[in-house]
Amino acid sequence: MSQTRIVEVRAGILKKNDELARALRARFEQAGVYVVNLVSSPGTGKTQFLERTLADLVAAGIRAAALVGDLETDNDAKRLARSGAPVRQINTHGRCHLEAEMIGDFVGDWDLSSLDFLFIENVGNLVCPASYDLGEALRVALLSVTEGEDKPLKYPTMFNSADVALITKMDLAEACEFDREAAHAAIHEVRPGMTILEVSSKRGTGMAAWMTLLQERRAAWQSHAKSVARP
Amino acid sequence: MHELSLAHGIVEQAAEAAVKAKAERVVSVQLKVGRLAGVEPGALLFCYDLVAKGTPLEGSRLEILDLPLVVWCAHCLKEVELPGVQSFRCPTCGTPCGEIRQGRELEIASLEIEP
Numbered sequence: 002m003s004q005t006r007i008v009e010v011r012a013g014i015l016k017k018n019d020e021l022a023r024a025l026r027a028r029f030e031q032a033g034v035y036v037v038n039l040v041s042s043p044g045t046g047k048t049q050f051l052e053r054t055l056a057d058l059v060a061a062g063i064r065a066a067a068l069v070g071d072l073e074t075d076n077d078a079k080r081l082a083r084s085g086a087p088v089r090q091i092n093t094h095g096r097c098h099l100e101a102e103m104i105g106d107f108v109g110d111w112d113l114s115s116l117d118f119l120f121i122e123n124v125g126n127l128v129c130p131a132s133y134d135l136g137e138a139l140r141v142a143l144l145s146v147t148e149g150e151d152k153p154l155k156y157p158t159m160f161n162s163a164d165v166a167l168i169t170k171m172d173l174a175e176a177c178e179f180d181r182e183a184a185h186a187a188i189h190e191v192r193p194g195m196t197i198l199e200v201s202s203k204r205g206t207g208m209a210a211w212m213t214l215l216q217e218r219r220a221a222w223q224s225h226a227k228s229v230a231r232p
Numbered sequence: 233m234h235e236l237s238l239a240h241g242i243v244e245q246a247a248e249a250a251v252k253a254k255a256e257r258v259v260s261v262q263l264k265v266g267r268l269a270g271v272e273p274g275a276l277l278f279c280y281d282l283v284a285k286g287t288p289l290e291g292s293r294l295e296i297l298d299l300p301l302v303v304w305c306a307h308c309l310k311e312v313e314l315p316g317v318q319s320f321r322c323p324t325c326g327t328p329c330g331e332i333r334q335g336r337e338l339e340i341a342s343l344e345i346e347p
């Protein structure tokens with residue numbers, strides 16, 4: 002048998018995505034656009050929530066746009082366009098997550114400085130999107146009252162990687178016997194101290210608090226934007 | 233299932249490193265995988281063999297080095313290893329610990345090559 006030797010390498014597997022995300026983040030900062038990445042299981046209510054968010058922002062004279070990742074269809078993009086905000090659709094052709102490269106391709110010719118907020122609806126999947134930095138300033142993980150309070154414990158990587166947790170479909174809470182304390186405890190078990198908001202996109206409950214959070218986070222970000230990658 | 237794209241990343245980076253090291257053959261690749269990296273080892277191993285076919289990495293072994301989650305406990309004032317990823321609490325004192333010191337790694341540590 003021939004001699005083998007060990008060479009040290011130290012190469013990050015997601016290096017390419019991380020580098021692209023860093024460049025995007027710098028570009029977003031330069032343009033002053035606050036980018037929010039929405040992640041959840043399919044059916045949690047990302048599109049509905051985003052449609053309402055865009056409509057509320059547009060109504061308040063705030064410039065917002067959205068990028069939506071979808072496996073095969075453009076249904077979500079059509080729904081979001083009803084808000085009056087610019088919407089672009091990223092068809093992932095079966096890929097289970099968005100990557101920084103796709104975001105770069107889709108914002109390439111966009112005049113980002115004409116925007117205050119850019120929302121990205123990720124592909125419905127609580128596993129893969131956790132690993133891909135898209136250059137966003139804020140990552141929001143959504144969980145609906147119909148999914149079970151222990152979902153964060155089943156997908157700790159995703160919930161740990163998020164900055165804010167959003168509990169959706171609160172209008173159904175009673176019917177589902179949703180255990181609010183248990184859900185909050187599960188979220189905090191995998192991400193101590195994370196901000197949690199409760200909303201109903203159907204009724205509009207919690208939207209005011211969400212608008213306030215967006216404005217506050219954006220203001221804080223503007224005062225000390227510094228191109229730091231997601232940990 | 234993003235293990236397939238991860239496997240492509242590994243093969244690409246390993247092949248690059250092998251050329252740099254003037255290796256004739258890569259025997260194995262040592263990959264550090266943190267518990268919070270979001271990787272399913274079984275799926276990754278399967279995808280690796282698939283992706284390595286027809287590349288300089290064909291026939292090489294992927295060895296996964298499992299790195300447990302380590303957080304900083306602000307009460308004990310030290311780094312503590314957590315038994316799982318479902319509870320970010322110090323096993324000694326019960327304090328919630330959000331500051332991750334290890335567990336997100338996903339990188340090639342080394343290659344075993346010939347000659």
Ligand SMILES: Nc1nc2c(ncn2[C@@H]2O[C@H](COP(=O)(O)OP(=O)(O)O)[C@@H](O)[C@H]2O)c(=O)[nH]1
Nearest residue numbers: 043044045046047048049125170172201202203
């Ligand atoms: N009752 C109720 N249903 C909702 C709410 N938000 C979304 N839904 C419904 O949940 C389903 C999935 O919503 P959608 O926004 O498409 O989820 P996505 O897959 O995460 O984008 C749709 O039938 C929505 O009408 C809500 O706040 N309350």
Ligand SMILES: [Mg+2]
Nearest residue numbers: 047048077122
């Ligand atoms: Mg959707």
Ligand SMILES: [Zn+2]
Nearest residue numbers: 305308322325
């Ligand atoms: Zn402790």
